[in-house]
Each structure stands twice: as structure tokens, then as C-alpha cells.
Amino acid sequence: MYSEFFKLCGFEAEEVEKESPRIDKAFKIAGIGVKDVERAEERVKKYFDTELFGVRQALKIWLRRLIDLVLAREEGKKIIVYPSWPPEPRVVSMVAMASENVFCETPEIVMDIVMGQIFGKLNPILEAAEEHGLPPGLGMCALNQARVGGIAKGIVPVPDITITTSFLCDQTPKTDELLYELYGVHNIFLDNCMDAAWEEPMESSPRCVSYFAAEIRKVVEEFEEATGVKLSEEELRDARVAYAKPVYVYQEIMGLMKKADPQPISQVDLGLLYWLIQAPERRSLQEGLGMANTFLRETKTRVDAGYAAVEKGAPKIAWFCHHATDPTVMHMVEDLGLAIPVTAVLWTPPWQRVKSQFTTFAERIADQTVRGGINRSTMGAVRLFQECCKEFNVDGFVYLYFFSCRPICLTALMSKKGVEDELGIPVLALEGDVWDTRDYSTEALRTRVETFAEMLRAAKATKIGQIM
Amino acid sequence: MQAGEELSTHLRTRVIELTKMKGQGHKIIGYTPGGYMPEELLYACGAMPVPVGLIRGGEHEPVLVAGAYLPRWLDTFCRAQIGYKVLREEALYDLIDLLVVPVTDNNIRAIADCWNFYTDTEVFRFGVPHSKTDNGFQYYLEGINLLKEKLEQLTGTEITESRLREAINLCNRERELLSELSLMRKFERPPLSGRDFIELNHASFLADKKVMVEALQSFRAELKQKEAPVPGWPRILLTGSTLAFGDYKIYDLIEGAGASVVIEEFAEGVRHFSEVVHTDGALMEALADRYFVRRVPPAWFRPARERLDYLVKLAKDFNVNGVIWYQLMYRDSYDIESYYFPDILRSETGLSMLKIESDYDVSEIGPFRTRVETFIETIK
DSSP: OOHHHHHHTTOOHHHHHHHHHHHHHHHHHHTOOHHHHHHHHHHHHHHSOTTSHHHHHHHHHHHHHHHHHHHTTTTTOSEEEEEESSOOHHHHHHHHTSOTTEEEOOHHHHIIIIIIIITOOOHHHHHHHHTTTOOTTSOOOHHHHHHHHHHHTTSSOOOSEEEEEOSSOSHHHHHHHHHHHHHOOEEEEEOOOOOOOTTOOSSOOHHHHHHHHHHHHHHHHHHHHHHOOOOOHHHHHHHHHHHHHHHHHHHHHHHHHHHOSSOOSOHHHHHHHHHHHHSOOHHHHHHHHHHHHHHHHHHHHHHHHTOOSSOTTOOEEEESOOOSSOTHHHHHHHHTTOEEEEEGGGOOOHHHHSOOOOOSHHHHHHHHHHSSGGGTOHHHHHHHHHHHHHHTTOSEEEEEEETTOHHHHHHHHHHHHHHHHHHOOOEEEEEEOSSOGGGOOHHHHHHHHHHHHHHHHHHHHHHHHHHO | OHHHHHHHHHHHTHHHHHHHHHHTTOOEEEEOSSSOSOHHHHHHTTOEEEETTTSOOSOSHHHHHHTTTSOTTSOHHHHHHHHHHHHTOOHHHHHOSEEEEEEOSHHHHHHHHHHHHHSOOEEEEEEOOSSOSHHHHHHHHHHHHHHHHHHHHHHOOOOOHHHHHHHHHHHHHHHHHHHHHHHGGGSSSOSSOHHHHHHHHHHHHHSOHHHHHHHHHHHHHHHHHSOOOOOOSSEEEEEESOOOTTOOHHHHHHHHTTOEEEEEESTTTHHHHSOOOOOSSOHHHHHHIIIIISSOOOTTSSSOHHHHHHHHHHHHHTTOSEEEEEEETTOHHHHHHHHHHHHHHHHHHOOOEEEEEEOSOGGGHHHHHHHHHHHHHHHO
């Protein structure tokens, strides 16, 4: 029932045959039937550029991640750890690489990408969470709902441990407490305080680094105590490097996107890579670099060939964040003739590219985390977006904020004003969601983006006219 | 009551008094609620504290106005503080020289960020760790030491050991008196209503501390002689996210339905006065010990089970018949707790709980009344 679909997603025929017992089992548990596979095949053909080998490789990794996740307990993984979103990816990487016995995965992202983007059947999972402590109508994050709903529906195994950052988002650690109350899951919290002074330069405060580093060490100790798995400094360093390499490659791709006209590749395709980097696990850490390099190579080839995913000369915008569940929104924007060279939230600003002066492993991670962006402060986010728009020389910025995310809502209107005042470019603040398609309509968003696109085109034409 | 009239007069003229003091060079320090701001430091440097947020709450217009500055998906009370500031309706907010924000969660951070971004007010932040660990204690202690330095620099007054001790003793005295008055509601026939007590408790955030202590002493004396009224029944424990000054509709509804609020578990309720600062060691450590370690944590702590256990204890100690959970919209930590707490409450005490969420909207009152009356009927 699924051979063609899996081939479309980068599997070889022999691989499908070999994997079929696992696929059958996992699909049965996840409630994926023949019709779902047919729909997924149509969706993949419609929304992703499967001519790109990188895209097929990414789809393959994502499907495997779903299967691994669903079967983790059944296949005898002794310790299941969920680093709840938003994670500290370097800490997650070291846990993911700690031991073959440890299965470390971010289930909500797997649910979003695979059950959402690929199969288009995330809503029943979110509805299950709404009956288990994350009710509708109260601005509950659909990412947390995907984690709880996946468990409530029996698709995602109950974990032994959750590891949660406890500063940017308040709802995520609280959701993990809910998992403790419902299922007795051991919660480990990685704390920090977002108290950077407003106008402080984008350097990390030693006090904050020291606290966060101590928390990282505490998490390592607590993890070791709870699991009996030891994490050596060397392994930790290796995991950090394994995480960093695809990030560098992604930054290189963004470098190509910055200079390219026309835009060579859709952001919907790049999103598959983006989320793999944002939610690392063992398979992604082992295979992700190769896939990222494929994306880079193919992007270069397309730039050289003048391939146009978006028409040449299109106004350029920075977009806030990749959609995790819904490919239609970013496609709609690109179809309206807006080039998106960058999604601002994963772009690394110059002050974060500076090598850390701290010496220990934990301090270096802490330093990199608190030095800028939304992990630092609202002003850190404003500065990041200003710098990003400047560096990519965009004509506008679209900040689509997720209505159920407090820290993202908090920075939305201040970022709009901050970028408009500093750079004199228009910013469109859109209320929507990247985790839950029930909260907005792409067609309703189209009306607003269309007007914005017309305005940018007119402004660009005027600018060119003035220069000539 | 004589004490009540004197205190009312003091509160009515407080803005004028503070304006005069500001003219004479006193610094007016605003701070956000939540209970992590050691007031003692402000008194010890001769500054006057103005608790932003406790001044006003419960009105819808500021919440609407805040929508131009902040999306609606943050806590109602925090959005209201941005609205009040922008509307310039609250004279006390305009007196503030420095806003101190113990950064707890994103909702409180929103107040700091919006005041920073949209107004000229200077804001000082210090982080409150989310777990009671040794690291957390050290971080909090460093934070209040930085605050001490900032206040000394702003006011030009050194916070000496003796000044700090004097301020601690004064604040402790106020806590003891509030605690004593609150405990009177353990009696079968409480001598004061829940609404009277919470107004008194809120007044303690605004009034001059010495005036307040004198007023509380008078209240205590008067209440000891007072013949207690026929008890309201059933007895209610009121808990939730924030109980702002002026946001009393929930009291009116409960008391109007024939029940009595006998204890309030809020940062603006029992957590405000439940622990004193010990003065037998280093004083800054003693402040951190009282405000961070011994204080019952709110819902955004990780984990926050301590508060839920405390709620169960209060329910038993005050012999309540039901719990009403009054929270503001989009305070998600409380929302999530409100899902599993009823089971804990029922298994430990056999009691039921009603949850109500407010967005400070006048149209809420009708549906709230129906729900409160029904709940009270079911637990009678």
C-alpha cells in the first residue's frame, strides 16, 4: 500500500521491503491507513520539490523518525527521553548520542512534520490533548498539545524522562508537569532567567552564563543519576560538534539565498531541514549532515542554472519562522511573488558568531544561548530581526506570530515597531500559528499578504525608477 | 470603625502625599506584583514603593487599550498594567522614578518590556529562578544585591545594616498583624468578611507602613470586641493567579450567593504575609530566604506541587466547604494546574472546586453569577 509513497520519499525498494514489518506495525499504531497514504502521496507531490535529492532524504529521515518513535518502547528501548520544545539543542544532542539504550526524541515536532505536513492528520491528536488538560479556547500551545495528544492517543510511548528548558516558555515545563501528574513521568528542568538589561550590548552577562552553566551541569547529573548512563566530557563535545555542523551548512545555504535572484529553492523544502536541525535526535545527528550538504549542493547548482522557485526580481522579505504543520502558507507567500531568502529566527547574527571566551563545555553552551535573540530578551529579539533584515537587504518583514505562544506574542508588536523605526521598511504582523492549522485560514492570510506584496512591488518599482 | 475611617482617609490622600514627597526629592519606586520584590530594601533607602498592578485591576478598558501594544494572548492583569500606563488614568504610575521587575514569567516580563519600549520609565530587572535549588538561591540573592546597589545609587542613601533591620522589623510587624487578622477567619463566626480582609490586605501594599501597622493594631483591638455576625455559609477557599486591587467582583458574587471567603491563596493574599524575615543572620540572605526559599511558590515554579499541597492544607486548616479557582485569561501555568488539582483536592479532602476565568469584561458577571450560585448550592 505504501511502496510508491516511500520511494517518493527517498526509500529504495529493498529498504521498503526490509522495513515493511516495522512500517506496518507503526502505521497501525498511528492509525495510518491506505487512504492516508494516498493522501500523503498527493500532498508530498503537491507541496515538496521531490526532484531535489535533499528533500527526498529529509522526508525519509522524518518518516523513519516517526516509525522509530512509535515503536521505541515495543522495540525494547530501555530509556525514553523527550526534550520538550523549545529545547537547548546542544544538550539534547548529547543526551541523544549518550547510549544506544537511550531513545531521545522530540515527539511534538515529529507529530507536526509527519502527521501534520506529510499526512495532514494532526487535528485528532490535538483534540485528544484538549481532553487531557490542554483545553481549547485558552491559548494553549498546539506543540504541547501534539506531545500530550500523541501520548493520549497511544501513538507516542509514555517517556521515562522529559528534559525541558524552563525560561523562554512557561507552558512547556508546565505541560511536562501535567505528564508527571497523568503518567508519573520524571521531569528534569533546565532553568535560566530572562533578566538581561534592556539596552545592554549583545554580550552575555557572566552571572547569567554562570547560572545557566550550573543548570546544564545539574541536568547532566540528574540524567546520569536517573538513567545510570554516564556522559563524558569528550562525548559531550562530540555531540555539540555533531549538532553544530548542519547548522553551519544551513547558514551557508542562507548565504546563497541572500545573494540569489531568483530564489532557487522554496522555503517549504528548506523547512524539512530546518526542523531536523531544531529538533536533533540520533538519526538526524548521524545522517543530517549528509542531507544538509546535499541541500547545499543542490541549492548551488540551481543558483548557477538560474532556476526560479520564485520569479526573478521579486521583492524580498524576511519571514519569522518556518511552518511546522502546514506547507500552504509559505507556498502562498511565494506564489504571490515574494521571495523569502531567510527565516529570521534561526539566522545567526554576528554577535553570536563570535567564539565564546568561556572555557568549560557548559559555559560555552550557556554563553551561546543567552548571547542574543529571543532566548535573551525582547530587545535581543528586536536587535536580531533588525540585523537580519539589514544583512539580507529585504524589502519587508512578515512576523507571523503564533497566537498561543506567549514569548512570541510578547515580542511581535515591539519587533514590528523596532524594525520599521530602525530600517524604514514595512513590517506585517500577522496573527496565526505554525503548529495548528485550525487557528487561521491560509486564504484569509492571503488577502493581507497580497496587499503587502503589492505595496512592496510598488515601493520597489519607485525605488528602481528613482535610481534610473 | 474608627481605624477603617482613618485608613480610608490616608489612602484617599496617598497620591497627593506621594506627589509632595517626590517634590521634596524622595524617589518613588514601582514594582510588579508576584511577591518576589523585597519591600524592605525600598524602605531602607528612604524610597517609597508603589506596587504597579495592585493599584488597579478588574476594569476592561485598559485591557482593550493594551491591544495596540501587545497581542491579547497574555495575562489579562499584565495587559491591564500597560493600558493603565498608556491611558494615564492612574496618577501613581506617573510618579514612578524606577520600575523594579522581578522577572518571573512571560506575563510579568511583558509589563517590563512594554514599559521599557513604549514609555520613558527606567526599568530594573532581576530574575527569579523557577526552582528552589542552591543555584537558584544564589542567583536570587545576587539579584537582590544588584537591586540594593541600584537603589543606593538612585537615592544616594546607603542601605546600612541598621536601616535594613529596622525596615525588616516594620514589615514583619505588618505581616504578623495581617496574619493574626486572617487567622480570625478560622473561627466559625469570622469577625470580618473576606471582602473586608482583602481590601485591608491590599491597603497594606499602598499605605505608609507605620500608618498601616497602627491601623492594623486598631483593627485587631476593635475586632476582638466586635460581636461576630451570623456566619456566611458555606466557607470558601479562593485561589488563582492574581487578585488585583479593585477586582472584587468575585467576592461580591460569592458573598451575594450566601457564602464566605475565609482564606485567599494568592500572591496578593496569604502568600503576602505568611512568612516573616528572620533577623538572626546576614540580612540579605535572610531576605532571600524569606522571599525565595520559604515562600510558597506560584504555579510557574517547576515543579509547583508545593503550592497545591499548601492549598490542601489551607482547605483543611480553615475548614472550608469548597474551593473557587479564580484566574485571569491566558495564565497558562494556572490553567494546566486547574485540570489536575481537583482530583488531588477531592482525594485529600473530598471537596469540590469551581474554576472561573476572567478577562475583566463586564459581560462576564451574569454567567459568573449563575456558576457561582450553582456551585454554592451544590456544596451547601
